[in-house]
Amino acid sequence: MKSFAEFVDVMKRLRAPGGCPWDMEQTHESIKSCLIEEAYEVIDAINSGDSDALQEELGDILLQVVFHSEIASSNNTFSIEEVIQGISEKMIRRHPHVFGEVDAKDSTQVLKNWEQIKMKEKGDERKSILESVPNHLPALQKAQRVQSRAARVGFEWRKDQVHEVIAKIREELDEFEEALNQEDEKAMEMEMGDVFFSLVNLCRYQKIDSEEALRGTINKFMKRFAYIEESLKSEGIALPEAGLDRMEELWQEAKTKAH
Secondary structure, eight states, X not given: OHHHHHHHHHHHHHHSTXXXXXXXXXXXXXXXXXXXXXXXXXXXXXXXXXHHHHHHXXXXXHHHHHHHHHHHHXXXXXXXXXXXXXXXXXXXXXXXXXXXXXXXXXHHHHHHHHHHHHHHHHGGGOSOTTTTXXXXXXXXXXXXXHHHHHHHTTOSOOTTOHHXXXXXXXXXXXXXXXXXXTTOHHHHHHHHHHHHHHHHHHHHHTTOOHHHHHHHHHHHHHHHHHHHHHHHHHTTOOHHHHOHHHHHHHHHHHHHHHO
């Protein structure tokens, strides 16, 4: 805690009179995008398996928390101490199976308890359990979060219904094809949204992170396409001149080399 307090003091010094002009000018709005960027850099560090990078990026996330808290403190709204106290009390309150007398046999029950406690805390203020899902999450991640919240209160396929989940995807694809045949652009967009939502639901049902699954495929595509570019460059052929057939041959080569 001593080192944390010293870090908070560093941030206070930067924003105090005679401190850093840039830091002193910042507001919640002006630095909010930094928090998103730092969060993605943490994810990149985790995916790379680089512990040193992860340590550094977590420090950058902590900087954002302390920075926002210090901005709030200078506006007399809240302090970093209140942030810490609030999250500590929340964790104790939402883990009655650890700090209280409630039983939770597995993680599924923990999540159900968590949602019930959260609903009681919000009382009549919250019209829907889905309200707390952040609006600005990436669409796939938001879809999975929304579905998970609904599942916690029983709006979920049974554990033996995976084929029904897959059938729902086929149903949505059929509806997209119908809109395609009718050349109805608005309906096509809507039905494709339903396809994506159903695919995310299958991922969640099978405990697959849809965002990570798609990110993995994107990275795989980029590596294979880079192979095509490098191969054509070595042959002295420009990409637009190669033709689809040649690029497909190289794509298949890239797939083989990947294995």
